[in-house]
Amino acid sequence: MKLPSKKSLEKMRRYVEHYWAKTGTSPHPDPEVTEAVVNGLAANLDEVGRPLCPCNFYPDKRAEVAGSRRWVCACDEMKRWKYCHCLL
Template sequence: MAVEILEAMRQFAESYAKRTNTFFCSDRTVTAFVLEGLAKNKKDLGSPLCPCRYYDNKEEEVVSSYWNCPCLPMRERKQCHCMLFLTPDNNYTSISQEISLEELKTLLDT
């Protein structure tokens, strides 16, 4: 995985969480794996397509932009299927809107 793309997705996620008053999952591995999936899709498809869904045709999904992060359900209703952006009332939410690149690397190496 290109560190630059992972870092871009990390910065995007932190910024978006702060802007929308959402928080990362209390299980930091969830955050790490979702960010890795977004980075992989950004690299392979040119867009951060939601990595937690199955698609018959990923290229068509990218063009429709419905599941590009932040996806339409997240933008409209603050519903994140991936559990990357959680509202304060969610049982799995943490108090964190930040994750360091070093922590991401450590979590993804295990």
């Protein structure tokens, strides 16, 4: 996986911290898991312009983003159940 830009990393860290505060959710107890997910979100932000969930496989990331927002963070799972399969 290509390393994300510093700008995207900072943006995604602010985003997840704001999301936790806004929704009352909390980060994964293992900071390495949280950091891996944030890095993946930032890398996808650089690649396709949206924070696409890094825990799924997409045959075509650009088509996924264009066709739906289901896996764009905060994904449908996160909005509905207040947690995601990435364990963010």
